[in-house]
Amino acid sequence: MNVKAYQANIRKLGIMLILVLLAAAAYMFAEVDFGNEKLFRYAMKIRTPKLIVMLITAFAIGGASIVFQSVINNRIVTPCLLGMNSLYTLIHTAVVFFLGAGSMAASNANLSFAIDLVLMGAAATVIYSYLFRKTNHSVLYVLLVGTVLTSFFSSIQTTLTRVMDPNEYDSLLNSLVASFSNINTEIIVLSLAVLAAVIFILRKDLALLDVLTLGKDQATNLGVDYDRSIRRLLLGVTLCIAVATAMVGPISFLGLIIANLSRQLLKTYRHHLLILGSAFFGMIVLVGGQLIVEHVFVYAVPVSVFITVGGGIYFLYLLLSNKGI
Amino acid sequence: MRIKELTKKYDGKTVVDGVTFEIPKGKVLSLIGPNGAGKSTVMGIISRLIARDSGQVSFAGTDIKKWKSRDLSRRLAILTQSNHVQMKLTVRELVSFGRFPYSGSRRTKEDEEIIDKAVAYMELQDIQDQFIDELSGGQRQRAYIAMVIAQDTEYILLDEPTNNLDIYHATNMMKIVRRLCDELGKTVILVLHEINYAAFYSDYICAFVDGKIAKFGTVKEVMTKETLSAIYKVDFEILEISGKPLSIYY
Numbered sequence: 001m002n003v004k005a006y007q008a009n010i011r012k013l014g015i016m017l018i019l020v021l022l023a024a025a026a027y028m029f030a031e032v033d034f035g036n037e038k039l040f041r042y043a044m045k046i047r048t049p050k051l052i053v054m055l056i057t058a059f060a061i062g063g064a065s066i067v068f069q070s071v072i073n074n075r076i077v078t079p080c081l082l083g084m085n086s087l088y089t090l091i092h093t094a095v096v097f098f099l100g101a102g103s104m105a106a107s108n109a110n111l112s113f114a115i116d117l118v119l120m121g122a123a124a125t126v127i128y129s130y131l132f133r134k135t136n137h138s139v140l141y142v143l144l145v146g147t148v149l150t151s152f153f154s155s156i157q158t159t160l161t162r163v164m165d166p167n168e169y170d171s172l173l174n175s176l177v178a179s180f181s182n183i184n185t186e187i188i189v190l191s192l193a194v195l196a197a198v199i200f201i202l203r204k205d206l207a208l209l210d211v212l213t214l215g216k217d218q219a220t221n222l223g224v225d226y227d228r229s230i231r232r233l234l235l236g237v238t239l240c241i242a243v244a245t246a247m248v249g250p251i252s253f254l255g256l257i258i259a260n261l262s263r264q265l266l267k268t269y270r271h272h273l274l275i276l277g278s279a280f281f282g283m284i285v286l287v288g289g290q291l292i293v294e295h296v297f298v299y300a301v302p303v304s305v306f307i308t309v310g311g312g313i314y315f316l317y318l319l320l321s322n323k324g325i
Numbered sequence: 326m327r328i329k330e331l332t333k334k335y336d337g338k339t340v341v342d343g344v345t346f347e348i349p350k351g352k353v354l355s356l357i358g359p360n361g362a363g364k365s366t367v368m369g370i371i372s373r374l375i376a377r378d379s380g381q382v383s384f385a386g387t388d389i390k391k392w393k394s395r396d397l398s399r400r401l402a403i404l405t406q407s408n409h410v411q412m413k414l415t416v417r418e419l420v421s422f423g424r425f426p427y428s429g430s431r432r433t434k435e436d437e438e439i440i441d442k443a444v445a446y447m448e449l450q451d452i453q454d455q456f457i458d459e460l461s462g463g464q465r466q467r468a469y470i471a472m473v474i475a476q477d478t479e480y481i482l483l484d485e486p487t488n489n490l491d492i493y494h495a496t497n498m499m500k501i502v503r504r505l506c507d508e509l510g511k512t513v514i515l516v517l518h519e520i521n522y523a524a525f526y527s528d529y530i531c532a533f534v535d536g537k538i539a540k541f542g543t544v545k546e547v548m549t550k551e552t553l554s555a556i557y558k559v560d561f562e563i564l565e566i567s568g569k570p571l572s573i574y575y
Contacts, residue, residue: 073409211425213412217405220374222425222476223398269412 009266009273016280023287027051030295049185054290056191057244057251058258058282063275064240065255066262067206070213070271071233072139075263076318078256082142082234083149084120084241085250090153090160091119092175097160101171109186113246117194117239124238128231142234177249177304184247191243202236205229209271251304257311258282260318326350326371326480326512331380333366341366342536344380348480353506353513355523358533359557364516365484367533371514372403372482398426402473403482406489408465410457416468417453420444423475443475447501463494470501474509481505483515487522495519499526521571524548532556545570 028047033039068079095105095112105111127145135141161169175184199206208229211219219226244251255278262277289303326348333341341363348354356364369375371382373389382389389397402423410419420443424436432440444453447467457465466486473481483502487495499522505511506528517523523530523544530547532540539556540547547553548570553561562573 070412207430210430211422214410214422215407217374217403217407218422220394221372221398221403222422223393223395225394263413267413269414269418 005268006270009268009270012265013273013276013280016277016284020280020283020287023284023291024051024055027287027291030291049188050183050290051287052188053183053185053247054286055283056188056195057247058286059279060191060195060240060244061251061255062258062262062278062280062282064237064244065259066271066274066278067209067233068237068255069259070209071230071237072143073213073215075260076256076315077143078253078259079237079241080250080253080255081146081150082124082238082241083146083153084124084238085245086150086153086157087120087123088116088242088245088250089176090157091116093157093160093164093172096168096172097164101168109184110190113184113187113190116242116246120238120242121235124235128234132227132231139230175249187246191247194239194243198236198239202232205232205236206271209233210269213269251307253311254282254285254307257307257314258285260314326385327381327383328367328371329381329383331367331370331382332378333363333370333375334378340536341370341377344533344536344538346531346538346541348512348514349529350479350512351506351510352528353502353515353526354529354531355527356514356516356531356533357518357520357523357556358539362533363536364531364533368403368482368484368514368516372401373397374403374405395426398476398478400478401480401482402476402478403484404469404473404486405484408469414457415454416449416457416460416471417444419457419468420449420453420471420475423472423477426476439477440475443471446474447471462489463491463497466490466494466498467501470498474505478511480512480514483513485516485518487517487519495522502526520548520553520574524571525569548572 028044028051032043064079068082069075069077092106092112095103095115099105101107105115127149128142131145132142161172164172208219208224211222211224212226212229212233214222216226258281259274259278261281262274266273266277268274285307286303289306292306293299293301293303328347329345331341331344332339340361344363344367356368358364366375370377371389373394384392384397384401417440420440421432421436423443424432424440428436444450447470449464449468449471452460452464457468460468470486486498486502490498502513502515503526506513515527527544529542530540530544531538532547532552534556540552548563550561550563553563553572553574557574559574564571564573
C-alpha cells in the first residue's frame with residue numbers, strides 16, 4: 001500500500017487535532033478573567049459542558065455521515081434522508097401535545113432522551129430489518145422509505161402544532177430548533193454511554209466498511225455478510241443521529257459538509273481515517289463557530305446560520321464541480 | 326463442483342429449471358445462450374450471490390450454503406459487472422482487497438508479495454498508483470482480474486467479462502482467461518454472449534435455453550450447425566479455423 005500517502009494522511013489528521021485543541025482552548029479561555037477565581041470558576045462551569053457537548057455532537061454527526069454515505073455509496077446524501085430528524089421533531093411535539101410541557105417526559109432531559117432513543121431505535125430496526133428484507137435489500141428503497149416517512153412525520157407534527165396551546169408551542173420550539181447557545185448538557189453521560197456502546201457493538205462491522213464500499217457483489221465475493229453488516233451499520237447511524245439531535249437539535253446538514261471536507265482532504269478509502277477527519281472537521285467548525293458567535297456577534301446570530309450559509313455554498317460547489325457524485 | 330436440480334423463480338416465472346451439471350476441474354467452461362436463458366442466474370447461484378429456490382450446489386463435497394462465506398471466498402472468486410466504486414481507490418489498493426479473505430485488513434509480507442505478483446501478471450505496474458475511477462474500461466477490468474488473482478482461489482467465475490469492451494480488449498480478456506487456466510491451473514467458468522469467443526477459448530460449453538440445459542459438452546460437441554440453430558433459432562454455418570470450430574450466423 002501507499003505508505004507515503006498514508007503517512008501524509010496521518011500528518012494531516014495530526015494537524016487537525018492540534019487545530020481542534022487550539023479551538024477548544026480558545027473557546028474555554030477567551031475573555032476569561034484569570035485574576036478573579038470565582039468568575040473563572042463560573043466561566044469554566046458554563047463552558048466545560050458546552051464544549052463537551054459540541055465535541056460529542058461533532059463526532060456523532062461526522063462519523064454517522066461518513067458511514068451512511070459509504071453504505072448508500074453516494075457522497076451527497078446525509079443521514080437526514082433516513083427521516084430520523086422528523087421523527088425526533090414528531091416525538092417531542094407529541095409528548096408536549098399529549099402530556100403537556102410540564103410533564104416529566106418533556107421536562108426531564110434524560111427521560112426524554114431515553115424516549116427518543118427507544119422510539120428512533122425501534123423505528124430504525126423495523127425499517128432496516130423488516131423492510132430491507134422485504135424489498136430485496138435495496139438501499140435505494142431505504143432512501144425512498146426515508147423520504148416518505150419524512151413527509152409523513154412532518155405532516156402529523158404540523159397538524160399537532162396547529163391545534164396546540166401557543167404557550168406550550170413556545171416552550172416546544174426550544175427543543176426543535178438547533179442552537180448551541182441552548183444545548184442539552186444534562187444528557188452527556190447517557191450520550192457518551194450510547195456512543196461507546198454503538199462503537200463497541202459495531203466494531204467488526206466498522207472494520208468491514210472498506211470492503212462494503214466495493215458493493216454487494218464484491219463484498220460477498222470476499223466473504224462478507226453484506227446485508228447483515230449494512231443493517232447493523234444503519235441502526236448505528238440512527239442512534240448516533242439520535243444522540244446528536246437530542247443534544248443540539250436537528251443539524252445533520254453539518255454532516256454533509258464535514259464528511260465531504262474529510263473525503264476531499266484525505267482522498268482515501270480507509271474509513272478509520274475518514275471518520276476521524278470528519279469528526280475533527282466537525283469539532284473545528286462547531287467550536288470555532290460558537291467562539292465567533294459568542295465573542296464577535298455576542299449571540300446575535302446562532303451558529304447554525306453560519307453552518308447553513310457556508311454549507312450551502314460548499315454544497316453548490318460540490319454539485320457544480322461534480323466531485324465524484 | 327456439482328450442480329443438481331437447480332431451480333429459481335422470479336415472480337412465479339421459472340428462470341432456472343432443474344439444471345444439473347458438473348464443472349470439470351482445471352478447465353475453462355463457458356455458459357452461453359440467448360438473453361433470459363438463465364445462465365447469469367445459474368452463475369449467481371453457484372457463487373452465492375443469488376439465493377436459490379431448490380436444488381443443490383455442492384462444492385468439495387459440501388453444499389455452498391453450509392460453507393462459511395469467508396472460507397468459500399478463499400476457494401471461489403466471482404467477478405460481476407456491477408463494479409462502480411465511488412471511493413478514491415488506487416489500483417494496488419483494489420488488488421489488495423483480494424487478500425481480505427486471508428488476512429482481513431492487516432496484510433502480511435506474504436500478502437504483499439502475492440499482490441505484487443498479481444499486479445505484475447496483469448501488467449499493471451505502471452498504473453498501480455492511479456485511482457480506479459480515472460482508468461479506461463479495459464484497464465479497470467484488468468485491475469479487477471488482478472484482484473481475483475490475488476484472491477488465489479481454485480475457481481474463478483466471470484459474469485460477461487467481455488461486456489462493454491472493444492475487440493482488442495475483449496480478445497485480450499479471453500487470452501487472459503486462457504492463461505489463468507493453463508498457467509495458473511484455475512478452473513474458470515464464464516458467462517459469454519459471443520459464441521466464437523466461447524468456441525475459441527474454452528474447453529467445455531454449456532448452452533442454456535429457457536432455464537434448461539440444451540447441450541453440455543466439449544466445444545466440438547456443442548458447436549454444430551444443428552445444436553446452435555436449435556438454441557438461437559437463427560441459421561448457422563460452422564467453419565474450422567486453426568483447428569477450432571467457429572460459427573457464422575445470419
